[in-house]
Amino acid sequence: MGTHGDLGNTLKWKPPFPDMTEVFKTHTKKAINDAVALVNAPRRTSRFDVISAWKALLAANGPKDILNNVRLLNARAEINEEVEKQTHTPPKFSKDGKIAVLRINSEMQVHGVIATRWAGYLNSKALEIIMVANSGYRPGYVNFSCRIARSARSRDPPVNIITSLKAAADLDTGDLVERMGESFARGHKEASGGIIPAAEFEELMTLMKIGEKPDLKPDDTTKKSKASPQKNNLMNYFAKK
Structure with a gap:
């Protein structure tokens, strides 16, 4: 079993x-x-x-x-009741769109269950990893679980959660990796997670650029500049007909 x-x-x-x-x-x-x-x-x-x-x-x-x-x-x-209560938290994405993070506050160990559920639901070309971070399970710490998005399971090369987490942490020029300790990026390449202090978790989120808007592509800028001017304005609204 x-x-x-x-x-x-x-x-x-x-x-x-x-x-x-x-x-x-x-x-x-x-x-x-x-x-x-x-x-x-x-x-x-x-x-x-x-x-x-x-x-x-x-x-x-x-x-x-x-x-x-x-x-x-x-x-x-x-x-099941707690999962249903917590699972509707909207995700925030990394700047490159590869990681989606859902933040919950629960005294129950439901972060892994919710990560698995969202991994089968979220879908995009860039998305690779779903992370659910629980700040309520252990005071002062964040327990988080990561799963590979269903849409990314057949990627070549395959997605490796542990490698991705460690790559993000290695962007730090200080001692973040040491401060997070041995409970960071545990598990295996398809289902990893960790338990790290809350302050260090926020540093990790910054390194991952969670919540940052992606850079506009040149095509997007061109489309905006060519957009037709708005015809409905105050002068037209009050003009005599």
């Missing part, structure tokens, strides 16, 4: 992974997916209730037992 939950239901179960043919004959992928979501739910709450998930796993003989666990069902409902 752990491997299936982390790598998704598109994973081909070939070595070094075990042969899951018989398992999927007994338990459907949907049941396993739903069980994974339920097991993950308690730790995402503000109580970080990992013990409930652990007890549910120990007591279960299969995914169906987990699907009927009341505590896990309540936790998932709680998380």
Whole structure:
């Protein structure tokens, strides 16, 4: 369940992974997916209730037992409500359009869920990475999760989130990388994130040029200069007809 939950239901179960043919004959992928979501739910709450998930796993003989666990069902409902509340935050883009950042303030660990959701929704030629930054999960820090935008998953060369994050941090001429610590750009190339002090996160946003307007292309300037003058003005409005 752990491997299936982390790598998704598109994973081909070939070595070094075990042969899951018989398992999927007994338990459907949907049941396993739903069980994974339920097991993950308690730790995402503000109580970080990992013990409930652990007890549910120990007591279960299969995914169906987990699907009927009341505590896990309540936790998932709680998380779903918070995700729905926070997920409508409008994104801000980097100057080059490659990174979209959504900022939320939640005591729950929902930034990864929201990043995954937006990664499947936002779409543009330039967009590569979705980042959701949560300033409410740990006081004084920003927990952030990054996912590759669906529209960028087939890019060549492939998008590497960790490389992109580190490249942005390396633009700093001081000691930002050291101050952010070892919890910056953790995970893997397609799903990374970190936990860094709030002040350092703002420095990172500046280096990424989040919220800055892109430079106008020469064609855009030409189009504006050739725009027809406005015909409706005050003099015309009050002129006798």
